Amino acid sequence: MAALIDAIDVKRKMYFEFENAPFLCLDFEISTPTARGGQTLVRLKMRNLLTRAVFDKTFKAGEKFKVPDLETVEASYLYSDTDGSYFLDQTTFETISLSADKLGDALGFLLEGVIVQLDKFNGNPIGIQLPQQVELKVQYTEPGVRGNTASGAVTKSAKLETGIEIQVPFFVKEGESIKVNTETREFAGRA
Structure with a gap:
């Protein structure tokens, strides 16, 4: 028999199985009633690992989930x-x-x-x-123009070798390898 987890014990970054699908808890909130006899409720923000859908659902504190395989x-x-x-x-x-x-x-x-x-x-x-950061080569970007910081825009668009476009600092040149944060899709430094 698979191990069971109480809904009230589910914490952030924890995996659990609900309706025969694996889920990852992104956030949780426990609400305890002030009236006698009221039930403690657990609101989970969760991601379905099969469909990648994210949604909120409320459970009673005593509901149980299986530990996913x-x-x-x-x-x-x-x-x-x-x-x-x-x-x-x-x-x-x-x-x-x-x-x-x-x-x-x-x-x-x-x-x-x-x-x-x-x-x-x-x-x-x-x-x-994905790893936290990956190294990718800049395939195309406009040359940085000196003094182009008056508008406050110290970044420019760059197309990387895999086809994605991100904002990079104006000093980054075509052909240069850079580090990209995979979670935020932002420039993380020179490689």
Whole structure:
């Protein structure tokens, strides 16, 4: 029998299973009633790991959730085609395929050979966790013009080798490698 978690014990960044799907708790709020006999309620902001949907739901404190059968393995990105993206499990050396809807916008940060954490639910791949930062080369950006800071805009748009566009400081040049924060999609420094 799977272990059970009480709703009141669910905390931020904790995984739990609800309606046969794995969820990640993003935030929680406990409301205790002031009247006698009132029930303690737990409001969870949660992400469905299969659909990536985020929503709020309120539960009674005593409701129970199963601990999901989640496994995270190291995998390296190989390539993408019209059928999906392919990763190589670093332990078993098996090739794992993920469809575009399971990757979301993560594809914009993937280069061949990048190591990611691949999540599996009940043995099936459901998504990836990117590293905090990735190194990407600037494919195109306007040259920085000296004195172009009067408007307060000290950044410019840059297209990176994977096709995504981010704002970079005006001193960044075409062909330069930069670090990009994968969570915020922001410039994190020179590589």
